[in-house]
Amino acid sequence: MAVAPAYHESLPYIDPEPTPEALAAARALIASEQSSSSPSSSSQQQQLPPLQEPSFSPAIAAQLSRISSSQPPPPLDLSRYEAQELPEPSSSSSDSSDKTAHHEATRRALQNAFVSASYLASRAQNLALLDAHGRNAWLLANYHLEAELRSLERDLAATKRDIDLVNAARAARQTDVKAEMQTLEQNWREGVGRVLETEIAVQELREQIRHELRSRAAAAEQPSQS
Numbered sequence: 001m002a003v004a005p006a007y008h009e010s011l012p013y014i015d016p017e018p019t020p021e022a023l024a025a026a027r028a029l030i031a032s033e034q035s036s037s038s039p040s041s042s043s044q045q046q047q048l049p050p051l052q053e054p055s056f057s058p059a060i061a062a063q064l065s066r067i068s069s070s071q072p073p074p075p076l077d078l079s080r081y082e083a084q085e086l087p088e089p090s091s092s093s094s095d096s097s098d099k100t101a102h103h104e105a106t107r108r109a110l111q112n113a114f115v116s117a118s119y120l121a122s123r124a125q126n127l128a129l130l131d132a133h134g135r136n137a138w139l140l141a142n143y144h145l146e147a148e149l150r151s152l153e154r155d156l157a158a159t160k161r162d163i164d165l166v167n168a169a170r171a172a173r174q175t176d177v178k179a180e181m182q183t184l185e186q187n188w189r190e191g192v193g194r195v196l197e198t199e200i201a202v203q204e205l206r207e208q209i210r211h212e213l214r215s216r217a218a219a220a221e222q223p224s225q226s
Contacts, residue, residue, distance in 0.1 A: 013174040014181055084113040 018026075056064065066073070087105040174181075 011174055011181070013171050014178050079112065081116050081119060082112075084109045084116065 086109055087102060
């Protein structure tokens, strides 16, 4: 025969709210239990493995160093998007170093011009697409977002309704057994009180028996001494 699992549930519709004094006493008991427990055993059980040293790339390390020193990020280089001008040719054509520098400057200018042209072409294509389809895409995106929002609102309303039904069922179930629970609690308190009274009476009877035995022993010793 299968045994139903035990669920520990609070009884907010039957049990009264604890007083501040009761809460303070409960917190004091919890604190005393925590202070008396051995921290060594719990620390051994919950000991975590040592953390590994992180390894970052030079770029990430530089950014972390900049952030830790509260330095602002460097500004973006926008010169590649500006109009490029080819450098003037050097007057002395016999110097090889001047030729190399001129070639390097020309190559850099051409690279920046290519980047700028690619950026402007992509920008023009995006603006054309936005002009042709931007309004419809924006309306369609808004439609999907509104549909998703309505779906989330329906789920939220259904969840709130389920919570209300569960709370109502719990309240009705606890209200139905409130009188029985209070009677059982009263009987339990009275039973515990009777047990304590019985133990006190037993202890008093034991003391009376011991006192009577001591009195009889003392009375039996007095004739023998006389």
